[in-house]
Amino acid sequence: MKVRRRYWHRVAGALLLSGASMTPWGASCKELQAQVDGVDPQWLRVPPRPHLDTEGARLPTRAEALAAAEYVSAAQIADMAARPIPLSTGGALDAMAPNWVSAVYYVGAARLARVSERPDTLRFLTMIAEHYHYAVRGARSGVTMLNADDIAVGDLYEELYSRRRQDGVLMPLQQRLDWQVPHLARKEDTKALVWWWCDALFMAPPVLARMSAITGEPKYLLAADKEWRRTARRLWVPKDRLFLRDERFAGRSEANGRPIYWARGNGWVLGGLARWLEAMPADQQGRDYYLDLFRTLAGRIAELQRPSGLWSTSLLAPEAYPEPETSGSAFFVYGLAWGINHGLLDRATYLPHVLKGWAGLNRQVLPDGQLGAAQKTGDQPVHTAARDTGPYANGAYILAALEIADLSGPVQALPHAEPTKDSPEVIAATSPAPPAPKTVRGPVEMARRAAEMKATAALAYDPAMTGRPSTVEPLPPPSPAERAPRAIARFAPDRLDDLLWENDLVAHRIYGPALQAKEAPSGSGIDTWAKRVRWPFMDRQLKFPNYHMDRGEGLDYYDVGRSRGSGGLGIWYDDKLWTSRNFATYRIEETGGKVARFSATYKPWPVDVVRKVWESREFSLPLGSHFTRMRSTLQSDSKEPLVVGIGIGKKSNANGKGFVARDEASARMTYWEPESAEHGTLGIAIAVDPAMLVGFTEDAENYLVLVKVRPGQPFTYYMGSAWDRGGDVPDRAAWEKLVAGERFAF
Structure with missing residues (x-):
């Protein structure tokens, strides 16, 4: 990852806001500055609009696809950074929250940050993670502690751990997953599912699979595998090759008499399968089940694409929802492109669907850079408006763009390796420092503060200096000679x-x-x-x-x-x-x-x-x-x-x-x-x-x-x-x- 020095500085003082669009809810600049203290001014600036292919006649270059991802990501950051963080984050639809709404954007943005030359994205994600102390929601009851939606943000924490190797980054998430494992791995089937809605298959299983990849402890993956299959047995409909959103929709139909299959719900599953397989070992017992399911679902999704390149919000009732919808469509484009890139889907068959879908998505990118026509939060098909946006839709668009950028390269092997540790320089450049207390003003106080920080560094016990291994350190891989079977x-x-x-x-x-x-x-x-x-x-x-x-x-x-x-x-x-x-x-x-x-x-x-x-x-x-x-x-x-x-x-x-x-x-x-x-x-x-x-x-x-x-x-x-x-x-x-x-x- 390249980091340009002009992005490394931090501006202390008044925020430089331009345009009424940055304060859509009528707050003054002075009020906004107080609400979002600590926000970098760079986060509020959206780069010029790049060329966005709206025809689908050719495969975009890698540079074009990455520019599109950077543009939509920067627009989402600007929108989030301009809003106050609510005290209650469960229902937050646009703010920098730890809920699933924002977490899906973080998934896409974190992967973009691996290849981006701009440190702003990773710096922004780190600020959010530190604001929430790397914690997950849902501590009030056993039911909420198992809620898959609240685990989705764990992908961001796992990404930051892999890139920084700071143990505290992973601890709260791992503690929650340790608590979940016995419930997910329960021997008997129960009337109630832990993951009773298909969205959950995107939110939680990939986080558990990554935890196994990071720690070397398969218990997380194995527990998730058990509940994944339970959920699929209840919600997968083999004759239609689609997933119900949840068991309430079994037997329900649209006005045309066809079953209700929610586009975004099936998008959650297709995208979730991709992320799940990225972390699953290649020799994992039962892996073929997921490969076959991915291919089957992808084949059905391709059949249901509309001439516009997008999909209907109710997959089998396009006449009832003629308007564009992108939150499901973006996941479909991502999943199909991902399948091509990993050799699971035939390129000649599926590339036309990807290109047509990509062009359809780009026609819905709004003037402010966000992806429009996104169905709002919910649990079933509803009508959408052209200016409807959502961080999850922008996150899915970024994931799609990254896969399209890779379509010009070779087929990629599975599983994916975790990112390597960043250099100290990159970690410093992408880790926001908290503002100094308001009492630190003037040269005398600044000098005292600097001496205090120097003493803290010199006098504090540092576990890293003891050479003790991390509690989550994986087993070093054997050498080629050591891999030979022998007694x-x-x-x-x-x-x-x-x-x-x-x-x-x-x-x-x-x-x-x-x-x-x-x-x-x-x-x-x-x-x-x-x-x-x-x-x-x-x-x-x-x-x-x-x-x-x-x-x-x-x-x-x-x-x-x-x-x-x-x-x-x-x-x-x-x-x-x-x-x-x-x-x-x-x-x-x-x-x-x-x-x-x-x-x-x-x-x-x-x-x-x-x-x-x-x-x-x-x-x-x-x-x-x-x-x-x-x-x-x-x-x-x-x-x-x-x-x-x-x-x-x-x-x-x-x-x-x-x-x-x-x-x-x-x-x-x-x-x-x-x-x-x-x-x-x-x-x-x-x-x-x-x-x-x-x-x-x-x-x-x-x-x-x-x-x-x-x-x-x-x-x-x-x-x-x-x-x-x-x-x-x-x-x-x-x-x-x-x-x-x-x-x-x-």
Whole structure:
């Protein structure tokens, strides 16, 4: 982004307003100055009107399209900057508000600011974000805290965070989304939807998807995906290939007998799909559903375009609404051009629709630079007037212009990368400084103020100087060599003597003597990690102090506690499980190839007061398998047989206790944990030699498989795991089928 120095200065003093049109509600210049103190005079100036193509006979050049975007954006800024900011912003239609009305403009303007040579736009957006302290509306109730409209402004905060990397910019929004996730990701369908109106699909899902892209935590995207599909099941009408605005319109019709399909409502969905797909990983499970839906909806929209290039506000009743309408049409032009640019729509088929629509929109750009003929805020088709405007319409026009500017370039890949961090110079130039207090007047006070600010900078504790990583820092991407699937085993003294092993499907660890000394409850249970990538990731994940956070490739959210975890063992005696402490020694036999092999020993532990037992165990995990093969040899100071309990830790939460299945014939036990709204579900399984099976039991902490062994005689068993967000085992049925079909060698 280029920044010209003439835009960097800030003028303190009276605002220079010209023309009665800048004060449409009759305020005097003096009154207006008091109302909008802190507004840069540049924001009140609209550049000369550029050439706006109203014929649609050719593809505009990139420069022409960007000039159109700059013009309409500057006109919207001038209109907003000339108005006072209301105390109550919910119903504000023209002001600098954090509501959806203005937020849609911010979405377009923020993307324009990425390519603009003028810092005014980003400076204006930053001023608005700082005025509202990067907060979102709706704190008064649970219903309003879930309101998608109030989340739309989050896109602006995410944009500013990506460009500045200032943690506080993201915190209020992330806190709200964290609160929303359990409701969006609820397991059961409910009568009421969170996103019960189709507009919501533009407002909230892209913000959640971007939060996942920024933080590396997929929970936001996954939760939004669940509610997105619920909304679509209720509002998408396959036979008409259109969305109802909400369920009230099912069965309702226009005077011509055709169903009511609101243009802007379907524009919200088409534009929302584009922004949603921009942040969704290319390998995201279920992504094809959205690609197909985008293509289907876009095809239907193209069929309904009118000869003027615009669309009727009621898509199937053009005769009832013959006048131009731009708020829906601008989103359609944006969506169709976006589909071409990203290779989802055939260029030869859809480019004529884009050009005709662009020309139709330009015929409605008013003399003051704003897009006219925009339907006002509402929930269904109504008639529009030529001079009707709205920040959301201007925002959609800017998005359309930016896509048209890109039509002369190559096809773009999905997803989009977040913007890179701006230079300190650009951040300074685009971050308005608050005016000095009115008491700071004259050279003496100005000098005192400067000394105060210098002392503040020198004496204040600065977290950035500590080198601590951000709580939302994503996992660094692996190098090309690190992306190769392989099975590894590693001793991790940097993580309190853990032994780690993983392949392309699963990841596990056991705990060593260093942790035993630090955390007395730790023991010989086996930890399971949630993993979604095909390459090893545990080492890089453990470099973060909080490795329990999903940073894009997986995480450790499983809590072993005092249980056996996923396949730890103990001696079952007198209806009680007697277990060892952490492993004592280890030896890695093979790592980095097609199989990971290592061994560990455990010091003697008491079985009541009747005997002592100690163990050596061999571990083996090949590529392509969910199962680790373990060969255990138990020694004892008594030659009497032992009953060994191999356990799976019990879990419970608001969704219950999970599902355990026991099969005596195959000597297998399968467990599907209760779902965690934040992290999903883990499946665990144990398989033992049927000839050694004694039975199944449980204690307070574990489900147990019991086998009879003799001291000094090795025995083999298998432990396996899967994560429903790992990409290959989506649910309990799939896990139980996989376990039942596995063939084990004992």
